[in-house]
Amino acid sequence: MIALLRRDLALALRSGGGFGLSLAFFLIVVMFVPFGIGPNSATLATIAPGILWIGALLACLLSLDRIFQLDYEDGSLDLLATAPLPLEGVVAMKALAHWLTTGLPLTLAAPLLGFLLNLPAGGYFWMFLSLLVGTPALSFLGTFGAAITVGLKRGGLLLSLLVLPLYIPTLIFGAQSVTLHLQQLSNATAFSVLAAISLFTFALIPFAAARALRVNLR
Template sequence: MKALLLRDLRLALRAGGGFGLGLAFFLIVTMLVPFSVGPEATLLRAIAPGVLWLGALLACLLSLDRLLALDLEDGSLELLLTAPLPLEGALAVKALAHWLTTGLPLVLAAPFLGVMLQLAAPGHLWLLASLALGTPALSVIGMFGAALTVGMKRGGLLLSLLVLPLYIPTLIFGAEVARRGAAGLEATTPLLMLAGLTLAVVALMPFAAAAVLRMGLR
């Protein structure tokens, strides 16, 4: 599992579509918002939690189509199906590699980008906590979508259409945690809901992804 994780990390960093692209997209979205809605601090402060969460979600989408595409191209996907390591475990490791190269940089960058959107000081810690809890779910759900569309021509658009509805609960609870935290309100309840959602996704989605991948590659 360690060797597979290190391999996927190297592929993500060398092939592009991971760390740099997602982070650059997140930065561009955050920088463009003040130009589109105006520089009024009160307005920016009100929309900052939702904008930052939406930007992180869309940044995660950029590299999902490459989660299994490279393995399919070089033939290693067929080897994973016959390897001693269970396919569910292999897919979970690949989702972890995606989160480390895409989700984690977004989590670390979000508080700094929150300053650009005038996010209230109490909201920074809540934003960091919500993204740290929510972005793993985005990577695991994305793995499921990649398993559904692997091998399809122009599957990137279809992947986005399949995954976006599944992202909505995570977006709702994550943005609500940041919004309540920035307003000085109690944010424990949506944070616990977000944590429970992530745990459920991490526990179940690798099995669903492995099942559809086996059916798709028969």
């Protein structure tokens, strides 16, 4: 399992694509928001947590179709499916690799980009923490979407349509964890539900995704 994770990470780093691309996309989305709605600092401050969350979520989508596509095309996915390691484990490792190359960098970048949107001082810690806890759920759900669309030739757009609705609860509780804190309210419920959703996806998504992969490899 560790070997698989290391291989995926090495591939992601070597090809360079996914890693830097998502971060650049995130930066551009965040930069475009003031262009769209005007440079007023007070307005930007109120929408900053939501924009950062949506930006991270969209940036996460970009690299999803690469999770299985290359392995599917060169046949290594067939090998992985027949290997002694259960396919569920493969899926979990793929999702983890996706998070380490996409979710984690986005989480680290979010507080920096928060300055651009005039995120209020109290929000940085919770912005970081909510993304740290929430983005793994995005990677796992995305892996599920990737497993469903892996056999399709042009699955990219469809993948977004399938995965985005699944992101709704994570987005709501993630952004609320920050916003409620900034409004001096307790964000304990929002944050613990966010964590619960992440744990829930770790536990169940590998099974659903593995089942979808088996169908596609049939």
